Every structure is written in structure tokens, then in C-alpha cells.
Amino acid sequence: MKRRSFLAGLTGIGLVLVLAGCGFQLRGTGPGSTLTLGELALESAGGPTSALTREVTQELNSAGVTLSDQAPLRLNLGDEAFQERELTYGDAGTQERQLTLTVPWSLQRVADGAYLTSQEEVVVSGTFYTSSDQLLTRDDARNALKEELNREAARRLIDRLQVYQPESTGNAPAAPTASSS
Template sequence: MQRRRFLHLTLAAGAGLALSGCGFRLRGLDASTVSLDSIALVAADTDLTPAVQAALESADTAIRDDAPLRLNLGGESFRESRRTFGSAASREIEMTLTAPFSVQRQRDNAYLLDQQQLEVSTNFSISDDNLLAQDDIREEARQELRQEAARRLLDRLRALDNQPAS
């Protein structure tokens, strides 16, 4: 039980350090809202979709079918790779989430962002001594990656909103 708690605290501390060192936050460019009033969402039926919906709604962006822009969100995929090798009982693993997306204008179906990829990664450690906790640690990492992917998607939408309208 102590190892599991240690792993959770390690993951939380690592995420906190990564976010606190982000230059964009330090410069004040981490605005929490997208200035889009509304957007249409066409998304695959994956666990990433509710995370994106929640992020848009928390940024005061309504999800409506008649919005001027449409966000097309593809399915999520996860990839794992070992970061440490050998016969050690503890392994560090890098997990990467990728998801395709595009943004179109509704009136003429013109792509403002065509065939883009969201890609986020995290590292975590698992131990062969505690096999029951491995699934929980992996699922926790997946949830963190989904939330980070939703935040990065909002950043891309924010950058899109700052471009002149065509």
C-alpha cells in the first residue's frame, strides 16, 4: 500500500514540476478561456470526447450543431514503451496518447486546421511486486493524458481564434 501511495505522489509531483516550469504559464499566456462562443463537435466515441467537452464547457464555449466552426475529433490511441531495461522489479514506462483532429468552417467546409495530431506523453513506474496496482496506475496515466490532450486542443483553438477571419 505504501508503494502505491509513493507512486501516486511521485506522479503528482512530476506533473506539478512539469507544469510549474512551463514558460507559457510564467509569461501569463495561459489564459483559461477560449474566446470562441460556440463550436460544433463531431467526435469518435472514446473516453477523450467527454474530456474535450468538459474543457470546452469550462472555457465558456458552447457546443452547438449550428456553430460557425466544427471540430472533428478522431479516436484516441495509446502507445507504451519501456524506458528502463533489465530484470529489475520496477520499470519506468512512457505512455503516449495520439488523436487526430481538424477544424472546419461550417458555411463552406473549408479546413482551418487540416489533419492535425494531438500527442501527449507521460512517464510512470510500475513494480512487479504489486501486480494489482499496475492497472490502476495505467488507467490514472490515461486519464491524465486525456486531460492534457484536451488542454492542448484548447490551446490550438485559442491560437486559431487569434488568426484573422477569412
């Protein structure tokens, strides 16, 4: 019994070392968990009360960004679109459905209106299970997944914004291009 516990502990320590050695870190805990943009204006097609706008605002605040209408950069969020499709066909009791959220966004310099990023998209999707005889449960599952997709889209948007570093003039240069190696 002691040998089994020792081997399990040794395996756990080895796994932690391997993950740390390859650069693994939990989301939001590493050096990239804050944005260096400092100040940002937010314009959303869904308005300030939409679920996505609230999630993006919360993520930006958590990343250390101050939202201000006088900021040198503006984050533009387009109309988010949900698309639902059925993955399970037939008369099966339980059906699997996929929900996909697409959010168009752009990053714009306010001073001259130049786009640093023009018409990018964040696309996230997830699945939920329903039954044809439980319509209320289907709506609850769909709404819960929509909330989760809004959170995930906001996180991915913050991840994409991390490539922008402000210059001394308060403007952010265009993101570095990926070089093929």
C-alpha cells in the same frame, strides 16, 4: 535569524517580480483562458461517451464555448491512440513505462466544409512505474496516467484553438502563420 528571514522574503519577492515581468501566468488565469469562438460543434470518432470527448467538452465549456450542432465551426476529433513502451530493461524490481497519447484533430467550417486546420495532432506522454509482481497496481497506474493524459490533451487542444478569432460573419479565419524573426 532576522537577517535570514529578511533575505528569504526579499528573494521570494524578487522571484515573483521576475516571473511577472517575463509574462508568467498560471494556466487558466490569464486573458487567454477563454476562447472567443463562442459556439462550436464537436464531432468525435470515440463517441460522446469516450473519456477524451468528456475532457474536451469540459475544457470547452470552461473556456466559454457553447457546444451546438448548428455552430458555424466543427471540431473533429479522430481516433486517439495510446502507445506504451518500456523504458527500463532487465530484471530490475521496478520498471519505468512510458505512455503516449496521440489525438488527431481538425477544425472545419460547416457552411462550405473548408478546413481551417487539417489533420493536426496533439501528442502528450507520461511515465509510470510498475513491478512484475504487482500486476493490479500496474493496471491502476496505467489507468490513472491515461486519465491524466486525456486531461492534458484536452488542455493543449484548447491552447491551440485560441489562435482562432471569429469574424463578424461568424466564421473563423485561418490561424496566423508564424513569421521568422
